[in-house]
Amino acid sequence: MNSEIIKKMVRKPSAWVDPKGPFAEIVFSSRIRFARNIQGHKFSISSTENEKKILFDELTEDITAIELFKDGYVLRMEDLSSIEKEFLVERHLVSFDLCFESDMGGAIIDKNERVSIMINEEDHLRIQGFADGLQMFEVFDFLNLVDDEIGARASYSYDKDFGYLTACPTNIGTGMRASALVHLPALVITREIEKIIRKLKTKRVLVRGLYGEGTDIKGNFFQLSSSASLGKSEENIISIVTEIVKEIVEKERNARETLMKNAQMQIEDKIWRAYGLFKYARLLTSDEAINLSSALRLGVGLGVIRDVALKQLNKLLVYIQPAHLQLVYERKMDNYERDRMRARFVKEILSLDSKGSNDG
Amino acid sequence: MMCEICGAEEGQIKYTKVINGEKVEFFICRNCAKEKGFQTPDAVSAEGRREEEKIQRDAVCAMCGWKLTDVEKKGKFGCANCYEVFRPYIRNLLNKLHGKAKHKGKVPILDEKKLLIRKRIREVKEELDVAIKKEQYQLAAKLRDRIETLSLKMEESDE
Numbered sequence: 254m255n256s257e258i259i260k261k262m263v264r265k266p267s268a269w270v271d272p273k274g275p276f277a278e279i280v281f282s283s284r285i286r287f288a289r290n291i292q293g294h295k296f297s298i299s300s301t302e303n304e305k306k307i308l309f310d311e312l313t314e315d316i317t318a319i320e321l322f323k324d325g326y327v328l329r330m331e332d333l334s335s336i337e338k339e340f341l342v343e344r345h346l347v348s349f350d351l352c353f354e355s356d357m358g359g360a361i362i363d364k365n366e367r368v369s370i371m372i373n374e375e376d377h378l379r380i381q382g383f384a385d386g387l388q389m390f391e392v393f394d395f396l397n398l399v400d401d402e403i404g405a406r407a408s409y410s411y412d413k414d415f416g417y418l419t420a421c422p423t424n425i426g427t428g429m430r431a432s433a434l435v436h437l438p439a440l441v442i443t444r445e446i447e448k449i450i451r452k453l454k455t456k457r458v459l460v461r462g463l464y465g466e467g468t469d470i471k472g473n474f475f476q477l478s479s480s481a482s483l484g485k486s487e488e489n490i491i492s493i494v495t496e497i498v499k500e501i502v503e504k505e506r507n508a509r510e511t512l513m514k515n516a517q518m519q520i521e522d523k524i525w526r527a528y529g530l531f532k533y534a535r536l537l538t539s540d541e542a543i544n545l546s547s548a549l550r551l552g553v554g555l556g557v558i559r560d561v562a563l564k565q566l567n568k569l570l571v572y573i574q575p576a577h578l579q580l581v582y583e584r585k586m587d588n589y590e591r592d593r594m595r596a597r598f599v600k601e602i603l604s605l606d607s608k609g610s611n612d613g
Numbered sequence: 614m615m616c617e618i619c620g621a622e623e624g625q626i627k628y629t630k631v632i633n634g635e636k637v638e639f640f641i642c643r644n645c646a647k648e649k650g651f652q653t654p655d656a657v658s659a660e661g662r663r664e665e666e667k668i669q670r671d672a673v674c675a676m677c678g679w680k681l682t683d684v685e686k687k688g689k690f691g692c693a694n695c696y697e698v699f700r701p702y703i704r705n706l707l708n709k710l711h712g713k714a715k716h717k718g719k720v721p722i723l724d725e726k727k728l729l730i731r732k733r734i735r736e737v738k739e740e741l742d743v744a745i746k747k748e749q750y751q752l753a754a755k756l757r758d759r760i761e762t763l764s765l766k767m768e769e770s771d772e
Contacts, residue, residue, distance in 0.1 A: 290693060292693065294692075295676060295677045295691060295692040296677070296689070296690060296691055296692050296693070298687065298689055298691060299677040299678070299679060299691035299692060311735070314735075315731075375689075397719070400719075401722055404721045404722055405722055405727060406727075406728075406731060408721070408728055409721045410693035411720070411721050412696060412716075413716065414715050414716060415696060415703070415707070415716060416716030416718060417716075417721075418690075418693045418696050420689045420690055421688065421689050421690075422688075422689075422690070422703065422706055422707060422710060423710060425707065425711075425716075426711070426714075426716050426717075426718065427716070427718040427719070429718075481711060482711075483707060483710075483711040483714045483715075483716060484711055484712065484714025484715065484716070484717060485714075485717060485718070486717045486718040486719075487718050487719060489717075
């Protein structure tokens, strides 16, 4: 049952891979999550596996009764292979901890993969919503409804001073985190990025790598997220993050303009070389592929490259990861084999025309 | 569990006393803890604060069994009740993390009536499973009707 679900997911990228939202050429995705715990149950960290199982069953019953999840996916970690778990992590649908800390974790995901609810993570529930481009308020609107619907079925732990009670005191209050994944190649080339990151830290905005907590900056992707969750309302936090992202988008656009004014030939050379390498390489490591796709993304954003669409690049960024590749080609692969198939996959995607259909 | 001294409030704090050389555990509420000579967190005297710290040090959360040392070691809380038991400590910690802030933002929608019906449905479903296992089909049919009535009630309260 579970591996059938995963197979279905492998065939279909998450809905938000199709970039229609505002600023999509710079903002890859917007994400919001709520941390929630259920009254009368100990937090995961102090619960036994059996207690977690009971809670999992109760919550699954409550959540699958909600319209959005009636044709969605219910996944139990104990039923998944480690490659299938890594696949979900690569899609940002679940966290690494959920997969490998306990067998009693799981996730309920709607079929468009706009909402993913982790059960028995650090908190009983981590309700997450995703969208393409900069659409924080849009995500908040649909996620808020999901939160209300779950809250009406299971009673949340809440305190009028502390807000939503969470296992980690840094999440207390709204229990919310709003984040955006942004692509800032021009700010990296002009080295303005260091100054910007220092400034963001004073505004209590966290800056992290492509795959979230504890990951390196790769392919000029930066994840910006809110840190304060007590003393500010959800809308307030979201508008602060949105404003900051907009400012950075503006800076990135200006930096691109400056680059094109002062070093157009060098920039175009860098982009076309990356395109050539990407298309004709026979072996591609994950890091190399991410970096090449970054240059290509810049090329598409600048209008230098016209026969590749952002949608293709977004899909590539997700599918060149190890678990995705192995599930697409339906076999276990070592590093060498993965590098070979990654190059093949990239070529296949890039040879499609920009509308996504094959031009032969 | 209710407080083992006054019986009027939730006993959130595990209080250990040595009686005749034997360790005896009580679950008591904050008010009774105060009356037993433990001072409130807002008592300004240094002695009061030390006393309060001492209670916090000795307190054990009645729900998850954690002590303050567990909280400090893990940087997390064991359950929602810990926020009651270690309230002064948490207040202090939050002041450092977030400033003297209080929660602003959404409040969970609590529909007590509905929650109660859901709980009841869950119980009846369990009874139904047992009845089916024991092949008590007459009882099972009754329980099924009961679930249906409860579900209807639930929908009515939707309107």
